[in-house]
Amino acid sequence: MRVCKRCLYSENHPLNITFDKDGVCSGCRIHEEKDSLDWGEREAKLLKILQYYRGKSKKNYDCIIPVSGGKDSYFIVDLVKNKYKMRPLLVSYNKQYNTKTGIRNLQYLKTIFECDCIENTISPTFSKKLVRHTLEKMGSIYWHNHLGSTTFPVQIAVKLKIPLIIWGVHQGIDQVGMFSHTDEVEMTRKYRKEHDLMGYEAEDIISEKDEICERDMAKHFYPSDKEIETIGVRGIYLGNYIRWDSKLQHEEMIAKYNYETMLQTRTFNPYDNVDCFMYSDLHDYIKFIKHGFGKVTDHVTREIRLNHLSRQDGLNLIDSYQLVPPKYLNKFLDWSGLSEKEFLDKLKPFNKLARLNLNEPTLKMPLKEDVKNISSILSQKEYTINSRASLNEDKFLLFDKGYINKIKGN
Numbered sequence: 001m002r003v004c005k006r007c008l009y010s011e012n013h014p015l016n017i018t019f020d021k022d023g024v025c026s027g028c029r030i031h032e033e034k035d036s037l038d039w040g041e042r043e044a045k046l047l048k049i050l051q052y053y054r055g056k057s058k059k060n061y062d063c064i065i066p067v068s069g070g071k072d073s074y075f076i077v078d079l080v081k082n083k084y085k086m087r088p089l090l091v092s093y094n095k096q097y098n099t100k101t102g103i104r105n106l107q108y109l110k111t112i113f114e115c116d117c118i119e120n121t122i123s124p125t126f127s128k129k130l131v132r133h134t135l136e137k138m139g140s141i142y143w144h145n146h147l148g149s150t151t152f153p154v155q156i157a158v159k160l161k162i163p164l165i166i167w168g169v170h171q172g173i174d175q176v177g178m179f180s181h182t183d184e185v186e187m188t189r190k191y192r193k194e195h196d197l198m199g200y201e202a203e204d205i206i207s208e209k210d211e212i213c214e215r216d217m218a219k220h221f222y223p224s225d226k227e228i229e230t231i232g233v234r235g236i237y238l239g240n241y242i243r244w245d246s247k248l249q250h251e252e253m254i255a256k257y258n259y260e261t262m263l264q265t266r267t268f269n270p271y272d273n274v275d276c277f278m279y280s281d282l283h284d285y286i287k288f289i290k291h292g293f294g295k296v297t298d299h300v301t302r303e304i305r306l307n308h309l310s311r312q313d314g315l316n317l318i319d320s321y322q323l324v325p326p327k328y329l330n331k332f333l334d335w336s337g338l339s340e341k342e343f344l345d346k347l348k349p350f351n352k353l354a355r356l357n358l359n360e361p362t363l364k365m366p367l368k369e370d371v372k373n374i375s376s377i378l379s380q381k382e383y384t385i386n387s388r389a390s391l392n393e394d395k396f397l398l399f400d401k402g403y404i405n406k407i408k409g410n
Contacts, residue, residue: 004028007301008314009176012292015195017176030177031305037181039243045184046241050084053164061089063164066153067109067117068092069102070275072168072246074253076238077113080166088166090117091156093148095276096127101262102275104388112257120152126216128336133210135343138198139290139350141332142283145276146196150187151222154233158223163232169239169246171195175298187235189222245306247271247383254386261386265327268317269299270385282326290350296321 003010004025009017018026054062065080065088067073080086092106110117127144134143153165167187172178172195179185193201202220206212223233238244250271253259261270264280273279273295280295288294300314309317333340 007304009301015176026177033181034243042241061162062086063088063166064091064153064157064162065166066091068275069106070273074259075249090115091153092119093152094121095145097276097278099277101260105260136346147220150192150196151220157233158227158231161231165235167237169244170237181240184240247308254384266321266324267296267299281328282332285326
């Protein structure tokens with residue numbers, strides 16, 4: 001199996017990575033644009049787009065920003081509202097695998113930036129039914145969140161007639177160099193279905209056997225082409241217009257707004273996806289079973305390309321985290337109503353390279369005896385652990401207090 005000579009992605013990446021004659025992957029080649037493009041010129045293009053949509057209707061918002069409590073939302077809202085002086089409507093889809101850290105981050109986000117926000121929470125009972133179905137159909141406990149977070153903002157754009165949606169970075173560009181930044185690709189239903197949703201739409205999930213009817217799934221139907229064309233909905237990616245460096249951007253948000261971070265189970269990165277205790281835990285474990293690498297490889301590769309990590313440090317981090325067992329398996333089983341045997345049986349068809357013995361009664365992987373000093377690597381690279389409260393992730397939470405009264409000036 002080929003591995004890139006610069007980063008640590010291999011040819012089994014599900015987004016169809018390619019390699020050139022020098023053994024360098026397409027993601028690294030496109031990343032080179034970050035150091036060669038005139039980002040002042042790129043930003044000027046962005047400003048023209050924003051100016052076109054700014055204040056088109058004094059009765060409406062200028063744009064929609066999809067947000068969560070766990071990734072680049074603070075940076076995007078700060079940039080769009082405070083620097084570019086747009087009037088955004090925030091839109092958030094409730095993942096239901098919520099950490100208290102993520103809940104606090106989202107509540108602070110709405111308060112600090114004084115933005116209106118529309119949130120969507122579907123029935124927990126239906127969410128469990130949907131997860132059990134998608135686990136068997138496509139080996140995913142997270143598909144429903146990809147569906148909701150990429151559909152709900154577009155539904156709101158159509159319903160409220162707000163044509164511009166502003167997203168952060170395009171995954172296909174950032175990871176595998178699927179496009180050039182200068183292509184200025186936008187969010188499309190086709191890309192979303194083929195990659196985010198593994199080739200399925202909401203309509204494909206209707207199942208009489210699992211009691212998932214059309215009425216249940218209709219809330220997740222993507223707007224029709226005619227509706228999108230009538231409103232003129234488009235979704236742009238800021239990463240095509242500004243030099244994207246998630247680590248530096250998060251640290252800026254920690255300094256300016258006390259963005260909250262936390263240690264995660266299967267990656268060294270304490271900044272991304274801190275709103276979801278399943279994403280870098282059981283969901284990532286399943287990703288390893290299916291594709292042979294986890295989120296730690298995504299994070300290491302990104303930081304190597306941005307010169308925040310050496311390749312050797314990256315190898316050490318992968319060695320330290322990739323075999324760590326999930327921490328929240330039992331919590332997921334309690335929530336979903338599945339036994340461990342039922343869960344493992346549903347995973348077996350996706351364990352194509354037999355990376356794990358799924359006939360074992362306990363889902364574990366042996367930790368290597370020579371695990372590297374993770375805390376030392378983190379210290380050297382200055383990743384910040386920043387918490388407003390002691391954490392006890394002891395149950396699933398749909399909602400919790402945002403501790404708004406603790407913000408200065410409120």
